[in-house]
Amino acid sequence: MTDTVALITGANKGIGLETARQLGARGMTVLVGARDADRGAEAARTLTKEGIDARFISLDVTDDASVTAAAEQIEKDFGRLDVLVNNAGIPSASGRRATPSETSIEDMRAVFEVNVFGLVRVTNAMLPLLRKAPAARIVQVSSEVGSIDATSNPGSPLSAMPASAQYPSSKAAVNMLTAQYAKELADTPIKVNAANPGFTDTEFNGHRGIRPVEQGAEPSVHLATLPDDGPSGVLYGHLWTTEGDGDGGYGTLSW
Numbered sequence: 001m002t003d004t005v006a007l008i009t010g011a012n013k014g015i016g017l018e019t020a021r022q023l024g025a026r027g028m029t030v031l032v033g034a035r036d037a038d039r040g041a042e043a044a045r046t047l048t049k050e051g052i053d054a055r056f057i058s059l060d061v062t063d064d065a066s067v068t069a070a071a072e073q074i075e076k077d078f079g080r081l082d083v084l085v086n087n088a089g090i091p092s093a094s095g096r097r098a099t100p101s102e103t104s105i106e107d108m109r110a111v112f113e114v115n116v117f118g119l120v121r122v123t124n125a126m127l128p129l130l131r132k133a134p135a136a137r138i139v140q141v142s143s144e145v146g147s148i149d150a151t152s153n154p155g156s157p158l159s160a161m162p163a164s165a166q167y168p169s170s171k172a173a174v175n176m177l178t179a180q181y182a183k184e185l186a187d188t189p190i191k192v193n194a195a196n197p198g199f200t201d202t203e204f205n206g207h208r209g210i211r212p213v214e215q216g217a218e219p220s221v222h223l224a225t226l227p228d229d230g231p232s233g234v235l236y237g238h239l240w241t242t243e244g245d246g247d248g249g250y251g252t253l254s255w
C-alpha cells in the first residue's frame, strides 16, 4: 500500500480507467470504482498486471447504499482518502438526444441522477475521509459544454453546437457545485476543481472524440496532483479554439 489513496468513479473504462492508470503510475493506490462487479474487477486486474496497486470497489453513484458501503470499505481499509475523482457520467438517457423544447423530464432526471446527484452523493459520503487526509484533492469531471460563457460567446466553437438541455445543463450544475464546494472548503487544505477532458475518443460519444484517452485523462490527473499553492474552484483542462486545428493546449476555462 502506498501513501496516497485515490478513488475514481466510473473507472472501468474510458477516461476513468486511464485516470486510474496515470495516477497509479505515479505511485498512488487506486480504487477502481465501478457499478458492475465484472467490469470493475477486470479493469483492476488489467492495471495490476501493469504493476499498479489497483483495487476494485463496487460503486453505483445513483445508489445510496452502494456509496455508503464504499465509504465504509475505504474507512476500514485505509482510514482516509487523498484523492476523489468524480468521473462517472452519461451523455443522455438511453441515447435519446433532444433540443431543450423536446426534452422530457424523465430523460433530464436520468442524466442529473448520475452526473449531478451522483457527484454530490459521492462527494458528501467521502468528505469525512478526505478531511482525514493531509491535503486532499477533489476532481469533478465536467465539460466545456457546461460553460455558459462558451455556449453564449459567438467567438467560441461551442456556440455553433446544436442546442440541447440534458448534458450541458448537468455539467453547468457540476461547475457551480465545484465553485460552491471550493467556497465551503476554502479554509481547509482540500482543493476542489473541475476538469475538462476535451472531446475524447470513448464509448461516451461512439468513439467520435478526437483526443486519445491518454490526453483526456490529463486534466483530471493534473488537478488530482496539484501542489499546496495550486488553485481551488476553477475549471481547468483542454482549450478548444477557432484557430488552426482547434487545439489550444491546456488552461483555465471561463465558467
Ligand SMILES: NC(=O)c1ccc[n+]([C@@H]2O[C@H](COP(=O)([O-])OP(=O)(O)OC[C@H]3O[C@@H](n4cnc5c(N)ncnc54)[C@H](OP(=O)(O)O)[C@@H]3O)[C@@H](O)[C@H]2O)c1
Pocket: 009, 010, 011, 012, 013, 014, 015, 016, 034, 035, 036, 039, 059, 060, 061, 062, 086, 087, 088, 089, 090, 114, 118, 141, 142, 143, 144, 196, 197, 198, 199, 200, 201, 202, 203, 204, 205, 209
Ligand atoms: N468523452 C468525452 O469527449 C468527454 C468530454 C468531456 C467530458 N467527459 C466526461 O468524462 C467522464 C468520463 O466519460 P468517458 O468519455 O470516459 O465515458 P465512458 O467511456 O462512457 O465511461 C463512463 C463511465 O461512467 C460509468 N458510469 C455510468 N453510470 C454510472 C453509475 N450510475 N455509477 C457508477 N459509474 C457509472 C460507466 O460505467 P459502465 O461501464 O457500467 O456504464 C463508465 O465507467 C464523464 O463524466 C463525461 O461527462 C467526457
